[in-house]
Amino acid sequence: MSSSTTRRGDRVRSPRRDPGTTDARPAARRPLLSRVLGVQPIGWLFGAPYLVFAIVVFAYPLVFAIYMSFFDYFFSAPGVEVDKPFVGLDNYIAVLTDPAVLQSFGNVLVFLVINVPLTVVLSIVLATALNKVVHLRTFLRVSYYVPYVTASVALVGVWLFLFGGGGLVNNVLGPLAPDPSWLVNPALAMPTIALFVTWKQLGFYILLYLAALQNVPQELYESASTDGAGPIRSFFSVTVPGVRQATVLVLMLSTIIGANLFTEPYLLTGGGGPNGASASPVLIMYQRGIQQGHPGFAAALGIILTIAVLIVALLQRRFAGGRDE
Amino acid sequence: MSRTSTKLSRPQTILRAVVLGAGAILFLFPFYYMVIGSLQLTPDTSVAGAFPSPDNITTANYEAINSRINLFAGLINSGIFTGGVVLCTVVFGVLAGYALAILKWRGRGATFALVLLVQVVPFQLLMIPLYVLIARNYGLSDNYLGMILPFAINSTAVLVFRQYFLQLPRELFDAARIDGAGELTLLRRVALPLVRPAIVTAVLLTFIGPWNEFLWPFLITKDAAMQPLAVSLANYVTNVAASTANPYGSVLAGAVVLAAPVVILFIVFQRYFVSTDVGSAVKG
Incomplete structure (x- = not known):
């Protein structure tokens, strides 16, 4: 793993070195094609399908989203021209003054405050335990990964059954069961969704931590135990700092995935209910943009959401990344 | 350890x-x-x-849900959607991964940066413009092509392929090139047989994406006959289930049918779902 990392680093830099080596040779001896396109122009041909794909479904829609957010955009049948007036920042102002949008951002905040720390703590602890386990290793790995590989739509069905008014969870809790029940309780709807997503995604983060744990030098554990550190002490002073890069990645990924929540509030709480208490920004993007036909508003909301998430992710990288950044 | x-x-x-x-x-x-x-x-x-x-x-629940949404047709639609994505990813993703790892061409660094960037920008930001473009402008709603297009080449899989090709010794390629082998022959005869585990890992990773995807096919398919199972099951949960005799039973029956193929596939191929491969690919 560590050897492949250094090798990867070399390869990433190598394209920048190429022009230098190219210029060193007499230019006349090299055909025009390879002078313009590089030593092996066939690379362009091999990369072309991906490049076309990335331009058609990524770069162009990205630019289009920004363009649309400045217009009062209307849906029209193919070929029909409808006036789509330029409205400047109106869409952005409408988004930022919309109480439903503000509520949805608050909901996501609640979600992230529960989901992100829970994800980091549980995945690092379970990965550390799994890493040392000898028996039933495959069985345990499969059990933790299996919610991650299963469709949200299928798992939502079971959670509706488990956490419904007369569901098994309430039956087990008996008099402790919340009233109104989990998914129809304004205070508990978002935390329940956060719990669902933590459970569903945890396997993926355990996988990332397991990969990172293979890179923690064994000598560090040995010298920690020579210094008299027990397993708990060496977890905090060797494992946790050793997998810091993975922690930053887990923080950032779980934040990005959490901020883009859609399926769970749409299905688990019947469209962000009760009374918008579990509505997410992406759910509002769908309702306003596609159901109600205001794609300009939805695009502006999407851009604001993405920028907000990017800022949070960069802050996480800055503060959790530590000195080695 | x-x-x-x-x-x-x-x-x-x-x-x-x-x-x-x-x-x-x-x-x-x-x-x-x-x-x-x-x-x-x-x-x-x-x-x-x-x-x-x-x-x-x-087994009445299975019959109940099957009478309202055609489970078999849903599985077929999910299969076509997923199959299309896996096929495009394996063919074009391998080519791109090979070009990024082995070939020297101007623009390679920029293309690699683009692969990373595609992973960073959330699909949800692109959802509205993609919907306008694909459903409204190109008229590809209720169409397999429209479903497949935004997911056609899985960028994570491209990184997995690149990572594996990078690990192959360069001398292998230089020797074959001196013998006069073209790049496509090299890729097929030399590189691909050596990275077979990467193909399985990438196929597995790519498979779970579209099979479980809800948001995009939900936006693009209104015709029940074209909907993948995840979409028709979700519509059943939100619209129909309440009116049936045993709503949870029929929803769970649908959930089992939706979950089973991926869970079985995952258990069979779980040893290819290895931490180091997936981890290093996600980290780029």
């Missing part, structure tokens, strides 16, 4: 086993409950209901 585990005292080892075991039960129980619930004639949400009782077992 083994040396650190010997350092654990006996109670600590037991504690670890208990934590991992309890976790595994917590993770697997909903799956077990999904199957039990799908087989119950009348929903039994009591604690005893979590254990199957012979007189309350039926």
Whole structure:
């Protein structure tokens, strides 16, 4: 793993070195094609399908989203021209003054405050335990990964059954069961969704931590135990700092995935209910943009959401990344 | 690894086993409950209901949901959607991964940066413009092509391929080139046979994406006959289930049909779902 990392680093830099080596040779001896396109122009041909794909479904829609957010955009049948007036920042102002949008951002905040720390703590602890386990290793790995590989739509069905008014969870809790029940309780709807997503995604983060744990030098554990550190002490002073890069990645990924929540509030709480208490920004993007036909508003909301998430992710990288950044 | 585990005292080892075991039960129980619930004639949400009782077992729920949404057609649609994405990813993703790892061409660094960037920008930001473009401008709603297009080449898979090709010794390629082999021959005869595990890992990773995807096919398919199973099951949950005799039973029956192919596939190929491959690819 560590050897492949250094090798990867070399390869990433190598394209920048190429022009230098190219210029060193007499230019006349090299055909025009390879002078313009590089030593092996066939690379362009091999990369072309991906490049076309990335331009058609990524770069162009990205630019289009920004363009649309400045217009009062209307849906029209193919070929029909409808006036789509330029409205400047109106869409952005409408988004930022919309109480439903503000509520949805608050909901996501609640979600992230529960989901992100829970994800980091549980995945690092379970990965550390799994890493040392000898028996039933495959069985345990499969059990933790299996919610991650299963469709949200299928798992939502079971959670509706488990956490419904007369569901098994309430039956087990008996008099402790919340009233109104989990998914129809304004205070508990978002935390329940956060719990669902933590459970569903945890396997993926355990996988990332397991990969990172293979890179923690064994000598560090040995010298920690020579210094008299027990397993708990060496977890905090060797494992946790050793997998810091993975922690930053887990923080950032779980934040990005959490901020883009859609399926769970749409299905688990019947469209962000009760009374918008579990509505997410992406759910509002769908309702306003596609159901109600205001794609300009939805695009502006999407851009604001993405920028907000990017800022949070960069802050996480800055503060959790530590000195080695 | 083994040396650190010997350092654990006996109670600590037991504690670890208990934590991992309890976790595994917590993770697997909903799956077990999904199957039990799908087989119950009348929903039994009591604690005893979590254990199957012979007189309350039926396949009626499967028949009930199948009469409202065509499960088989849903599976076929999911299969075509997923198959299209996997095919495009394997063909074009391998080409791109090979170009990024082995070939020297101007623009390679920029293309690699683009692959990373595609992973960073969330699909949800692109959802509105893609909907306008694909459904409204190109008229590809209720169409397999429209479903497949935004997911056609999985960027994570491209990174997995690139990572594996990078690990192959360069001398291998230089020798074959001196023998006059073209790049396509090299890729097919030399590189691909050596990275077969990467193909399985990438196919597995790519497969779960579209098979489980809800948002995009939900936006783009309004015709029930074209909907992948995840979409028709979701519509059943939101619209139809309440009006049936055993709503949870039929929803869970649909959930079992949707979940089973991926879970079985994953268990069969789980050894290809290795931490180092996936981890290094995600980290770029």
